[in-house]
Amino acid sequence: MVIKKYIYLCSMFSLAEENYLKAIYHLEQQAKGEVSTNAIAERMDTKPSSVTDMVQKLAEKKLLSYKRYKGVLLTADGRKTAANVIRKHRLWEVFLVEKLNFHWDEVHEIAEQLEHVHSEELISRLDKFLGSPDFDPHGDPIPDKHGNVKRTEKKLLSELEKKQRGVCVGVRESSSEFLQYLDKKKITIGTKITVLGKEFFDGSMIIQVGRDQFFISKKIGENLYVQTL
Amino acid sequence: MVIKKYIYLCSMFSLAEENYLKAIYHLEQQAKGEVSTNAIAERMDTKPSSVTDMVQKLAEKKLLSYKRYKGVLLTADGRKTAANVIRKHRLWEVFLVEKLNFHWDEVHEIAEQLEHVHSEELISRLDKFLGSPDFDPHGDPIPDKHGNVKRTEKKLLSELEKKQRGVCVGVRESSSEFLQYLDKKKITIGTKITVLGKEFFDGSMIIQVGRDQFFISKKIGENLYVQTL
């Protein structure tokens, strides 16, 4: 039997290319406007010179537009490709949490690998198997197969005022440390939170979660998304 | 957020190394004895000179023993590593067929990619999720986490004599063409087959499957494993 080699390297885009597109996609959402070489380098933990090389390559492939010294913007093609990688990442995260009972702070690195498996059919079937979820375990929206994302009007918990209530719909940062803190406090997607008090001096809050009342710092409030009730 | 790069390239062995180990493992099982450079090259669809390079690298890592012009043999370490990759491949195949309803002739290429995802925990949980299966959808045994394989005493259908019965337990070749032929004839793992007649001239047979009786060539009989009943 002869083994076909590197099936997945033939599939349109390389691992490195997909990772660059994904990073640029995320940076575009935050920054609104051209994404700088340095920003990409920092996010990907590489050197700016490496970014320049790759960005030129992606520009030749029409996945982004690039002018020397001016930063980059994804083209429609590039955005769709990036969204597709993110779709795969988030679907796999749902699989890991819902089916394999991983904890929501354990799935990122594994999904980081799974997202590069190339097979349209696989993702389509995985999506169906999971019941076509709209959000991943951290509350982030899962792009559809055309790369479109359902945008929801969510706020940061820190934007709520005293006496307002909200339901947790996602996290802005998803480091293990933060997710484990939330677990300890019994906060997860769907948890209802009431603001009992807010300190203007340092932005800290007293909140109620179930029967428990406790203090949270500004940093916590600025990393938790809620929808007001 | 800073993204750690190439998490999975840090995980002990590269994609290429894992593929070489897997190929050599399979060749060792067939060949009984040293595996030649040319045999590896043919199976992996590369050139012998590339094989020599990689084999020297794997020898330095103590994954196999190599003497110039004499071929290679896996060490215990190498064999265990290879078996682990095969374990992952076959568990993913079970997942694809049992959970995502893929057909048994569609799963190989996808599993070929999934097998390189590095996470012990993932495989351990996947195994449990699937009910710790012993065989993949083609009837091939799934090595346990220590790399040990349950060997079963299976025969080729072509070894059966007239009037003997057997249950299909696997296929020797698993090309799409062959698997699709078997489907057309309603033969799958677990199907009972009775030999009604055998032609010594060309090795062809007349067999009974369910209510159907039909002719099969020698080549078919030599690629189907059965356990006698």
Added chain:
DNA sequence: AAATATTTTTAGACTTATCTAAATTATCAG
């Protein structure tokens, strides 16, 4: 607006895994 600092790019080098072509070793037939 010139001087300084920062960002970005270029140039050249390295690593991994591959290739071709040439050289070497082994094997087999007579």
Added chain:
DNA sequence: CTGATAATTTAGATAAGTCTAAAAATATTT
């Protein structure tokens, strides 16, 4: 046992993706 053939290895080159160091462009400060 010797020469022909086949298998294997070596040497040098290539491509992708990265790096360092230096040069060029842009931004900021005074």
